[in-house]
Amino acid sequence: MATRSSTTRRKKSTGRKKSTGRKKSTGRKKSTGRKKSTGRKKSTGRKKSTGRKKSTGRKKTGGRKKSASKRKYSRGASKSVESEMKRYKKGKAGSGPGGKGGKVKSRKQAIAIGLSKARASGKKVPRRKKGS
Helix, strand or coil: CCCCCCCCCCCCCCCCCCCCCCCCCCCCCCCCCCCCCCCCCCCCCCCCCCCCCCCCCCCCCCCCCCCCCCCCCCHHHHHHHHHHHHHHHHCCCECCHHHCCCECCCHHHHHHHHHHHHHHCCCCCCCCCCCC
């Protein structure tokens, strides 16, 4: 019968360390989520009202403001934009010459096509901006 040596065998480790139950601190303090106040309130930039409004001498009229300027877009131009928007909503609007450029996918594009059609037919529409 062979006798075992007096040295004890070690168990093979599984690669994981046993936790001691205590977390290591990273050296940084936890913030509570609230900033410390400096003691002074920030002003909102508005003065508090004192109750009554001061009269400016003129009486304000209710309703829409009437402007003296003429229309920028003619009624016919708005009709062409309206019809193009209807085509866009149905999914029938196409970009490019003859609508062969593909489907119109945005409202802005549909409005732009309607305006360009109105310009081509000679309706009153302001000129295109140089940038776009």
